[in-house]
Amino acid sequence: MMTNLFSSFDPTTSNSLSMNWLSTYLFIMLMPTTFWLIKSRSAMMINIMTNKMNYEFNMILNNKNKGSTILFISLFTLIMMNNTMGLFPYIFTSSSHMVMTLSLALPMWLSFNLFGWINKTNHMFEHLVPMGTPPLLMPFMVCIETISTIIRPGTLAIRLAANMIAGHLLLTLLGNTGNKLNEVLLMSMLTVQLLLLMLESAVSIIQAYVFSVLTTLYSSEIN
Template sequence: MMANLFSSFDPMSSIAELSLNWTSTLLALLFIPYLFWAMPSRATLLWNLMIMTLHKELKILLGQANPGGTLMFISLFSFLMFNNLLGLIPYVFTSTSHLVMTLSLALPIWLASIIYGWFNQANHMFAHLVPAGTPGPLTPLMVIIETVSNTIRPGTLAVRLAANMIAGHLLLTLLGNTGPHLNSNLLSILLMAQLLLLILETAVALIQSYVFAALSTLYTSEVN
């Protein structure tokens, strides 16, 4: 019996005190379509279409002055998407459901953009603390609000992704634990409910990857 609801997501598999569950993060490299084939497969064509569509959308956020800047965020999207989808496979550790992973991705991007902005465009960063049209008496309050808003951005990115990934896994786990205690009629209903929930979790895995990459791009574009 689980000691707590989150124990099923803890990385417990180890050999010689080396955690093996985190190595599932590298499995995403095996699913990226290879480009050395003479005739591209349908998976390669679908992958290229998805990458080009994402490049066009993120380029709008970054602006025309930095057309190659989308490469990092497309790579981030691909990394998160494969890890989110791999987490839906039974007995595969979901690394993106842990704040250690999500905060490690969100914090460096946010910190790098903040450092770049304050060192290279300090006036723009100061002006960003007071939105246009703010009344004079509200200026000190808006500075505090904007400062807090900018500070909690990596935390909100990390918590949003981890919470959305862990919520569906918890629900699937809880529903699965009730299966042995149900009769055949209720068990068929439970299987249908879990199938629908699995389809929903697949959509959430894709959407959350895009949201993480898009918000990271948007936060970075604000300092340019």
């Protein structure tokens, strides 16, 4: 029974063990083994998508550290699959929780900054003062750039979680009013829900793309 507005996003299925988080790897368990052996349309589609993402990330990284694009492509695929699987009924959307999104954003941001401050200390100090800054404004720019750097993992995590929660919450609110509507309003509500579902499908891919591209940009600033 729904006790409050956000109960549909409650990750707890029992008092002792939560099994909902297994949905994070559900697409791996459902993926047939023949996908890796036989050329199918789904395999060709994923290969085209991977090549496009590899090209995009190489452009952002200026063709440096080409092997690192595997990390960002894997991150994009994981988030996109979780967002898309969450659109199906009775499947828990792990990417709508800060536990999941912050666990992805914080280690990436921390590893990039540790690498930069340990190996490229002067370069990291240069980033705190943009080129062309007047000497009078330099102390303020250092404070602003430091704050903007510190809040990056939080903004990444909140952006992804908020976008996933907003669409699912709107679909849930519309669906809960279905038993109180007449035939005309019910058909209208179903039409609106179908349009929202199409929008959420696009948002699932766009948010995964935004998350991975921003992470790549943060990496390129250091490298």
